[in-house]
Amino acid sequence: MSKKAHGPRTEPHKPIRTEAVFFLGLLGFFVPMFVIYGLWSGWEPVGSTALALVVGLWSLVGFYLFLLSRRIDPRPEDDPMADVDSAAGEYGTFSPWSWWPLVLGIAVSFVFLGVAVGWWLVGIGVVIAFIGLVGHVLEFSRGHHAH
16 A cells, blocks of 8 residues: 655646635525525515525626636646745736725715615715716826826
């Protein structure tokens, strides 16, 4: 009986497989809870619909990640033998001194406050959100950061 020495993996590792297993595995919890809740409550419309949506959305994410894991190249975080510097590099372009996320946060606050206080605040929040979204998207197209 020979023991295999620990070393680098010879078979290809599956990218994003962990995330897909997490989402699809928890369907084994959400589906029975949906059925139990439905039978126990006599298929009460609000809770049953909410749990059905949870099952549907959770399965959408899980199946998307499963299909994606078959199509993309392995990531450094998927390889247990990878070094820390394997993931080094640029992750995107961010504007560290941007005020537009604050404007968007204020707009969302107005929208949620409008649902509780008065619907007229929702309109103000939507206008502020539109201004903030346009400013955030076009931030690198004008001024000091223009390309």
